[in-house]
Amino acid sequence: MKKLVIIGKGPAGISAALYAVRGGLDVTIVAKDGGALQKADKIDNYYGFDGGISARKLLEDGENQARTLGVQFVTDEVVGVEFAESGFAVKTLSKDLEANAVVLACGTSRNVPPIENIEKFEGRGVSYCAICDGFFFRKKKVGVIGNAGYAKSEYGVLKNIIDDVTILTDGEQPSFDSLPFTDKKIKSFEGGEKLEEVVFEDGTREKYDGVFVACGSAGAFELAKKLGLEIDGNKIVTDDKRATNIPGVYAAGDCVKGLQQIAKAVYDGMLAGTQAIQYLKKN
Structure with a gap:
């Protein structure tokens, strides 16, 4: 059947x-x-x-x-x-x-967090699909935005091909254990032609080549x-x-x-x- x-x-x-x-x-x-x-x-x-x-x-x-x-x-x-x-x-x-x-x-x-410049860098460092775009970030540093099961799943996909992957919970507490994460609130994405930095609300900055959005559940x-x-x-x-x-x-x-x-x-x-x-x- x-x-x-x-x-x-x-x-x-x-x-x-x-x-x-x-x-x-x-x-x-x-x-x-x-x-x-x-x-x-x-x-x-x-x-x-x-x-x-x-x-x-x-x-x-x-x-x-x-x-x-x-x-x-x-x-x-x-x-x-x-x-x-x-x-x-x-x-x-x-x-x-x-x-x-x-x-x-x-x-x-479509769970898009209200982060300054997120739309500007869509397709230029900001992605909504790890299995689609992860290949292009091999040997680079990427983050996954989210704090639940969907983010954990996307992290797993990326970790198979990228060594440096961190989950960015954007001020939320993660619902998972034993995965690298930062819970600082994100203020904006910055860069030139492509994404280069994540700027946090506390004023700190961190270099990222790519960010994968996986907030909430996959719709x-x-x-x-x-x-x-x-x-x-x-x-x-x-x-x-x-x-x-x-x-x-x-x-x-x-x-x-x-x-x-x-x-x-x-x-x-x-x-x-x-x-x-x-x-x-x-x-």
Whole structure:
């Protein structure tokens, strides 16, 4: 049975799963939490609920519906998606999940810290993807901005090819042990054509050739960058069936263009799920 892994368990992810599992696929949803909908209170503008429904209840009912149909759930943080023999490997903090196709339905968060000149040096020392750009910093000094599991994962990727790697927690306490870090608050990035220094709030400066941003958790933007998906702003570019530029990879919900509404997310998920079925029947 062909395997579909869906990243995200909001309305788009659940909708994709419902259609895909009924179409005969082995479906796994992996998500750290319920995403944006989990932070909402009450939903009043979705069809079928006279008087509205709580966001949490809608999430719970959707997950229970998917479980009843045989969808498997993994509660974990996704840190990357890579090409593999089976098609793709969805990498979490604790394990790798094999997939023949993937649906990205995990929102639009692009966690860019408010550091002076960070945009100026994007592509000139500031990167959002260790596996994409780490190779270019061999024998150089780099930092990873972040204080949680995603930063730790990016550190591991970089440490395989670069000796001098330090985690910059930007004033936050790290959630990990035994890794080199500095917890000083970052004020700005400085340099000429390329990044040369990190300036801290306490006035100290330190030489860095590159900095990799890995704040919070990896969202659709970060995962798309790692795979080489086409991006427009902070949205993944798809065709009208929610297929990306890479065969077997689909995107749905808030990570693609359009209204950020539940009704639209459910529609996106339906498209992605049904298209994944058709793709895997042919491949």
